[in-house]
Amino acid sequence: MHYPAPISRLIDSFMKLPGIGPKTAARLAFHVLDMKEEDVMNFAKALVDVKRELTYCSVCGHITDTDTCYICQDKTRDRSIICVVEESKDVIAMEKMREYKGLYHVLQGAISPMEGIGPEDINIPSLLTRLKDEEVQELILATNPNIEGESTAMYISRLIKPIGIKTTRLAHGLPVGGDLEYADEVTLSKAISGRTEI
Incomplete structure (x- = not known):
C-alpha cells in the first residue's frame, strides 16, 4: 500500500x-x-x-543523567556485593523487588559468538577494575537464563575464580504461580537442582 x-x-x-x-x-x-x-x-x-x-554511569554502567548513578552514589548500599546484570532494565527490575541492597554492574550485553559479540565487546574490563579497587566479597551473576547469559556467567566466573571472590548465580526454576505441566525440561531440571530445604 x-x-x-x-x-x-x-x-x-x-x-x-x-x-x-x-x-x-x-x-x-x-x-x-x-x-x-x-x-x-x-x-x-x-x-x-x-x-x-542519558549516559552510562562511569562506575557501574547503569543509565543515568549524571556522571555517577543514584545507586553508586548511595552510601547506604552494601558495597561488599555486586550484582552483575546484562542491561539497565535488569537493574530496574531488581530494584522493584526492594530486597537487594548491594551495588550493580551492567554489562550492556552478553557474549554471543553467533552475533559476533565477544567478552571485549561488553562491560567486563571495568568490572575487573572495580573488583581490584573495592572491598567486594560476593559477585552475584544475574545474567539471563539463556545460552548467551549462561556463557557470559561462566566466562566471568572463570575470570573471578583466581581473585578469590565468592561468585554466585541467581537460582532458576519454576516461576511462582506456574504449573509443572507447562514447564520445559530445562526449567524443571534447574528447579530440581536448585531446590532448597523448607
Whole structure:
C-alpha cells in the first residue's frame, strides 16, 4: 500500500523498534496523526531527550543523567556485593523487588559468538577494575537464563575464580504461580537442582 511520504517514514521508523511489525507500525503512525500537535511535540522531545541527556554511569554502567548513578552514589548500599546484570532494565527490575541492597554492574550485553559479540565487546574490563579497587566479597551473576547469559556467567566466573571472590548465580526454576505441566525440561531440571530445604 502506498502512503504519503511523511506517514511512510514514520511507519519505517516505528518498524525499527523491537516487536513492531508493519501493521502495528501503521496503526501507531495513524495514531500519531490523530494526536494533538502539542502531544506529538512532547513525544518527539522525550525521544530526543533520552538520546541527549542519558549516559552510562562511569562506575557501574547503569543509565543515568549524571556522571555517577543514584545507586553508586548511595552510601547506604552494601558495597561488599555486586550484582552483575546484562542491561539497565535488569537493574530496574531488581530494584522493584526492594530486597537487594548491594551495588550493580551492567554489562550492556552478553557474549554471543553467533552475533559476533565477544567478552571485549561488553562491560567486563571495568568490572575487573572495580573488583581490584573495592572491598567486594560476593559477585552475584544475574545474567539471563539463556545460552548467551549462561556463557557470559561462566566466562566471568572463570575470570573471578583466581581473585578469590565468592561468585554466585541467581537460582532458576519454576516461576511462582506456574504449573509443572507447562514447564520445559530445562526449567524443571534447574528447579530440581536448585531446590532448597523448607
